[in-house]
Structures are given as C-alpha cells and as structure tokens.
Amino acid sequence: xxxILVVDDDDAFREGLAETLSDLGHRVVQAASGEAALEVLxxxxxxxxxxxxxxLPCLDGLGVLERLRGDAALKVIPVVMLTAHATSDNTIxxxxxxxxxxxxxxxxxxxxxxxxxxxxxxxQMPVATGPDxxxxxxxxxxxxxxxxxxxxxxxxVQKQLGRAAMTDATVLITGETGTGKEVAARVLHETSxxxxxxxxxxNCAAIPHDLLESELFGHGKGAFTGAATERTGRIAAAxxxxxxxxxxxxxxxxxQAKLLRVLQEKSVTPLGTSRxxxxxxxxxxxxxxxxxxMVSASEFRQDLLYRLNxxxxxxxxxxxxxxxILPLAEHFLAAATKPAHRVMHLSAEAQRRLVGHPWPGNxxxxxxxxxxxxxxxxxxxxxxxxxxxxxxxxxxxxxxxPADLADLPLAEAVERIERAMIVRALALANGxxxxxxxxxxxxxxxxxxxMAGLGLN
Numbered sequence: 001x002x003x004i005l006v007v008d009d010d011d012a013f014r015e016g017l018a019e020t021l022s023d024l025g026h027r028v029v030q031a032a033s034g035e036a037a038l039e040v041l042x043x044x045x046x047x048x049x050x051x052x053x054x055x056l057p058c059l060d061g062l063g064v065l066e067r068l069r070g071d072a073a074l075k076v077i078p079v080v081m082l083t084a085h086a087t088s089d090n091t092i093x094x095x096x097x098x099x100x101x102x103x104x105x106x107x108x109x110x111x112x113x114x115x116x117x118x119x120x121x122x123x124q125m126p127v128a129t130g131p132d133x134x135x136x137x138x139x140x141x142x143x144x145x146x147x148x149x150x151x152x153x154x155x156x157v158q159k160q161l162g163r164a165a166m167t168d169a170t171v172l173i174t175g176e177t178g179t180g181k182e183v184a185a186r187v188l189h190e191t192s193x194x195x196x197x198x199x200x201x202x203n204c205a206a207i208p209h210d211l212l213e214s215e216l217f218g219h220g221k222g223a224f225t226g227a228a229t230e231r232t233g234r235i236a237a238a239x240x241x242x243x244x245x246x247x248x249x250x251x252x253x254x255x256q257a258k259l260l261r262v263l264q265e266k267s268v269t270p271l272g273t274s275r276x277x278x279x280x281x282x283x284x285x286x287x288x289x290x291x292x293x294m295v296s297a298s299e300f301r302q303d304l305l306y307r308l309n310x311x312x313x314x315x316x317x318x319x320x321x322x323x324x325i326l327p328l329a330e331h332f333l334a335a336a337t338k339p340a341h342r343v344m345h346l347s348a349e350a351q352r353r354l355v356g357h358p359w360p361g362n363x364x365x366x367x368x369x370x371x372x373x374x375x376x377x378x379x380x381x382x383x384x385x386x387x388x389x390x391x392x393x394x395x396x397x398x399x400x401x402p403a404d405l406a407d408l409p410l411a412e413a414v415e416r417i418e419r420a421m422i423v424r425a426l427a428l429a430n431g432x433x434x435x436x437x438x439x440x441x442x443x444x445x446x447x448x449x450x451m452a453g454l455g456l457n
Contacts, residue, residue: 002048002120003027007037007064008082009056012452013105016445017051020109024116034059038067047077049119054083054090062090065097078119082107084453088147088158088187095162096191102159106446145186148328151321157184157313164311165191170263172248172308173286175315178364181286182246184315189242194282197241202234205247212255219271235268238281248308249289249300256301263307283308318359318366325355328363332370333382344374349384357390419454422447 004026008014011032018028029045031037034056041047050068054061061081068074081094081102094102100119103111147158164171165188173181182201189199207215218233235243245251251259262268263283267276285308294300318325329346337344346354359365369390377386421440429435437447 001025001027002116003029003046005029005031005037005040005045005047005050007031007034007050007056007061008053009033010053010449010452013445013449016448017107017112020112020443020445021051023109024113026116033057034061034064037064041068041074049116050077050079052079052081054081054094062093062097065094065099069098080115080119086150086155088149088154091155091158092147092162092165092187092191095159096165098166102155104155106443106449108446109443145183145190147180147184147187148331149321149324150327151323153316153321154324157315160311160313161188162191164188164313167311168192168194168282169310170282170308171284171311171313172291172305173284173313173315174291175286175288176317176362177288178362179315179317180363181288181315182244184313185242185244185284185286188284189244189282192242192282194241198238199242199244200234200238201244201246203246205250209252209255212252213258214271216255217258217268217270220273230270233268233270235262235279235281236270236277239279241281243281243283245283245285247287247289248285249287249291249294253299253301256304260301260304260307263304318362322355325359325366326351328366329354329370332367333374336371336374342374342380344377344380344382346382347384350382350387353384353387353390415454418450419456422450422454422456 004021006014006018006021006028007030008017009032014030014032018030021028029040029047031040035058037050037052038059052061052064056064059067061083065079065081068077068079075098078100079098081090081099082105083090083102084105086102086104091102101115103115147154147161149155149158161184171185171188173184175181185201186199189195202216204212214231214233216233216235218231218236221230245259262279266280267278269276291300291305291309295302295305318328326346329351333344333346354366354369361368369387372389373382373386377383422436425436425439426433429439433447434444437444440447442450
C-alpha cells in the first residue's frame with residue numbers, strides 16, 4: 001500500500017480518482033489547490049506518489065512541480081501531471097520539469113493500475129536539476145514554435161521532447177518530408193537551457209558540397225579564391241545555442257568525418273587557418289532518409305550515426321495520426337485568416353474530405369491546402385467542393401454524420417452525442433452509475449468527470 005496525494009480543484013474528478021486509488025489498495029490524501037498540497041507535504045505528510053492537475057487556482061500544476069523540484073526532500077517523489085486538455089506546451093513543460101508521466105483526463109482504472117506498477121518499479125526518476133531552468137510557459141505564445149498534436153503518437157513525441165530538453169545530448173529527428181522536423185528542433189531549443197542562445201539552422205542538401213565546409217567551419221582571409229575577408233562559420237555562430245543540421249543524410253562523406261571530429265573535440269578549425277576555436281553547441285540533426293540502410297551501403301559513417309543518435313526522435317506521418325488533422329487545420333485556418341480579419345470555418349463535408357485525404361506531403365501539405373482554400377473560397381464556410389483539389393478517398397456512407405450534427409462544430413457535436421449516450425445508459429441502469437459506466441465501457445471515475453462537465457445531476 002502506498003500513500004498517494006491527489007491534487008485537483010475539480011471535486012468530482014478528485015473524489016472519483018481517490019476512490020479508484022483506494023479500490024486499488026492505496027491510502028489517499030486529497031488537496032484542492034497547489035498551496036494546500038504543498039502545505040500537506042511541508043507538514044510532514046509522506047507521499048509515495050502525487051497525481052497533480054495542471055490547471056489549479058493561483059499556483060498551477062507546473063508551479064507546484066517547480067516548487068517540488070527545488071526541495072531536496074520532495075523532488076524525488078514521482079509526479080503524474082493531469083490535464084483535461086493536453087497541449088504541446090503543458091506536455092513538454094511537464095516532462096521537462098521532471099514529471100514521471102502526463103495524462104489526459106479521464107483516466108481508466110486499468111491505466112492507473114499499470115501506471116502505478118510502473119512508477120513503483122522504477123529505480124530512479126527523471127528529475128531535472130539546475131538553477132537556470134525556469135518553468136515552461138503554460139500558455140501558447142504566437143512568436144514561439146508550437147509542435148501541435150493531440151494524438152497519442154504526438155503526445156509521445158511531446159513527452160520525449162520534454163525529457164530531451166533536460167539534457168545537452170545530441171538528438172536525431174527522423175520522419176518523412178513535411179512532418180515538422182525543424183519545428184520539433186526549434187521547440188527543443190526553446191524549452192532547453194540554451195533557449196537564450198542562438199538557433200542556427202543549416203540545410204545540408206541545399207548547400208553545394210564544395211561550399212558546405214566553408215559554410216559550417218568558416219574560413220580565413222585568402223583561404224581560397226574570392227575569400228577576401230574572414231568569415232565565421234555556422235558552427236561557431238551557434239556557440240552557446242543549438243545547431244540544427246537538416247537533411248544530414250545528404251552530407252558528403254568527407255564532411256561527415258569533419259563533423260564527427262567537431263562532436264568529439266568540441267572545437268572547429270576555420271578553412272585556411274591553423275587556429276582552433278572552441279565551441280559549445282548542442283547538435284540536433286534531422287533526415288527523411290534511412291541512415292541505417294545508408295550505413296550498410298557505406299554511404300553514411302556508422303561512428304557519426306552513433307554520435308548523432310544519442311536521443312532518437314521519430315515524427316510519424318500525418319496519415320498515422322488522423323486525430324491531429326482537424327486541430328491542425330483549425331490552427332492553420334486561424335493563422336491564414338487573421339491578417340485579413342476574416343472569420344471562416346470548415347463545414348462537415350470539408351472536415352470529412354480533410355480526414356479522408358492521405359496527405360503524402362504531411363503537415364506541410366495540409367498547411368498549403370488550408371492557405372490555398374482561404375484565398376479562393378468565396379464565403380465564410382469552406383465546403384467540400386472548395387477542397388475538390390484533394391484527391392483523397394471518399395468517406396464511406398456508414399461514417400456519415402446524422403443531419404442534425406453534420407454542420408455543428410466538432411466539440412459541440414461530440415458533447416451532444418456524449419450527453420445522449422450517458423442519459424440513455426443511466427436510464428437503462430435505473431440511475432446506478434456503476435452499472436451505467438459498465439454499459440458505456442468506461443470507468444466510474446470517467447463517468448463522474450463527464451457528468452460534471454456536461455452539467456448532468
């Protein structure tokens with residue numbers, strides 16, 4: 001039996017989670033605010049694990065997590081962050097500050113049991129340290145890169161980014177063209193301790209091979225014909241920050257050997273000079289190529305791959321994370337219409353066409369499609385005909401929405417369906433919530449949370 005502290009200002013959810021944890025054999029202590037939770041812990045109440053809500057009055061979950069990290073006696077307690085609305089910001093921020101896990105409400109009983117088993121069998125916790133690590137901003141900033149996504153695949157990526165931000169290890173980002181590899185690299189930089197340093201991006205495929213060495217390492221005056229002045233290379237320019245090497249698979253073999261030396265020696269020698277310049281950079285590389293296959297074909301150095309692939313990060317294609325298509329489309333739609341002060345929305349047929357398209361160009365293709373249709377659509381409602389240039393498969397008839405839901409915003413349609421299903425299940429169960437939850441295939445805790453959110457008594 002463990003002592004578990006549950007911190008949440010939603011009484012229904014907190015009590016439901018406490019009941020589930022008690023049923024699993026644990027002792028539960030409850031707190032309705034971040035301040036109350038810290039008071040409980042500072043009063044000597046031992047806790048083996050903390051379930052901590054992200055949005056709390058006054059001191060939010062990340063603020064509580066930061067306070068815990070600053071206390072030598074409390075920072076070892078595993079913390080599970082909870083949120084009703086997961087975003088890349090709060091997911092990355094929680095993992096960066098050392099949370100054990102970040103979950104989206106509601107959470108099922110079996111998932112909680114499996115998570116606790118994983119927590120208590122872990123030998124050590126990924127607690128970040130260092131005085132220079134400020135809490136991650138909880139609200140999105142339009143000037144900051146965002147790695148959007150609500151699917152489980154993207155939640156995994158966001159968690160990996162949060163953990164990687166706690167270190168200076170090299171990162172290798174893989175994925176198809178257009179999946180957002182540079183965005184991921186920028187998010188990693190902005191959430192790391194190097195965020196105040198430069199972010200220098202180099203596309204290895206876009207620079208001629210005979211100029212790449214000078215571009216990366218710089219050169220001295222007279223190093224070659226036309227070198228009238230000395231020039232600082234991109235690696236030295238990234239000193240104190242992050243060097244992003246995009247399309248690393250297109251780097252010529254000779255340059256691969258020289259890059260390997262930079263990673264080993266942490267210094268560069270400008271072309272045409274004999275001086276060594278020390279550099280402090282974090283290298284993040286990206287490619288759409290299969291580097292393992294290239295190593296087998298002697299097209300890429302195996303020792304360099306080992307140096308780059310300390311933390312691997314794979315971005316899944318858009319067709320494998322269908323849940324992200326509409327949120328991304330809404331985001332791009334808002335961005336595209338903002339300069340013209342227009343208000344546009346996606347009709348149900350347009351949404352079906354977007355979800356049905358295979359997106360070979362991934363997120364980049366989706367952004368292009370939304371910008372195109374915003375420029376050409378005649379009215380505020382984007383119809384399926386406006387997206388006729390997308391050649392995706394049609395939606396099967398059995399997937400079509402009822403007429404009274406077809407043109408509603410997605411969130412409102414889901415709310416109406418959930419309300420009807422819950423009312424029906426409660427009626428069939430004669431008001432017995434446990435029986436209704438079984439009929440719906442969800443936990444009692446999930447039912448309580450949904451009923452509270454829908455205002456059902």
